[in-house]
Amino acid sequence: MPKxxxxxxxxxxxxxxxxxxxxxxxxxxxYRRHRxxxxxxxxxxxxxxxxxxxxxxxxxxxxxxxxxxxxERFLIVDESKAxxxxxxxGWQNGERISGITVYVRIRDGKFWIEEDWTEEGIAxxxxxxxxxxDDIVLAFHEPQMRQYTDFAVVS
Numbered sequence: 253m254p255k256x257x258x259x260x261x262x263x264x265x266x267x268x269x270x271x272x273x274x275x276x277x278x279x280x281x282x283y284r285r286h287r288x289x290x291x292x293x294x295x296x297x298x299x300x301x302x303x304x305x306x307x308x309x310x311x312x313x314x315x316x317x318x319x320x321x322x323x324e325r326f327l328i329v330d331e332s333k334a335x336x337x338x339x340x341x342g343w344q345n346g347e348r349i350s351g352i353t354v355y356v357r358i359r360d361g362k363f364w365i366e367e368d369w370t371e372e373g374i375a376x377x378x379x380x381x382x383x384x385x386d387d388i389v390l391a392f393h394e395p396q397m398r399q400y401t402d403f404a405v406v407s
C-alpha cells in the first residue's frame with residue numbers, strides 16, 4: 253500500500269473511532285473523461301486549477317471552432333494568483349470588441365466566479381465535474397444576495 257494510502261486510512265480510522273461519519277471516501281472529481289481524487293485540501297490546491305483550465309480551454313476551443321477571423325478568443329492564466337480569464341479581442345462591424353466572457357479565481361479553496369457570460373454557467377460545469385456547491389462562490393452577485401443561491405455564501 254502506498255504511503256499516502258496508509259496515512260489516509262490511519263486518519264480515516266481515527267476519525268471513525270472518534271465518532272465521525274465519512275460520507276465520501278475518496279471524493280471523486282470527474283469532468284468528461286478526466287477523473288481525479290478530491291479528498292483533501294491539498295488535492296483542491298492541485299486539482300482545482302487543472303479543472304478550471306480544462307473547462308475554460310474547452311470553451312475557448314469550441315468558440316474558436318466557429319470561424320470569425322476578426323475576433324480573437326483566448327485564455328489568460330495567472331497560476332501564481334489563481335486567476336483564469338476567457339478574453340475576446342478584435343473588431344466587428346467597425347466596433348472594438350474587448351471583453352471578458354469568464355473570469356474565475358481560486359481563493360481560500362473555493363472557485364470565485366467573478367464574471368460568467370456562458371449559456372449554462374461555469375458553476376454548472378464545476379458541479380457536473382463533482383465540485384461541491386459549497387466550494388463555488390457566485391461572486392458576480394453582491395454578498396447579501398448569495399444566500400438566495402444554491403452556492404457558497406461568503407463575503
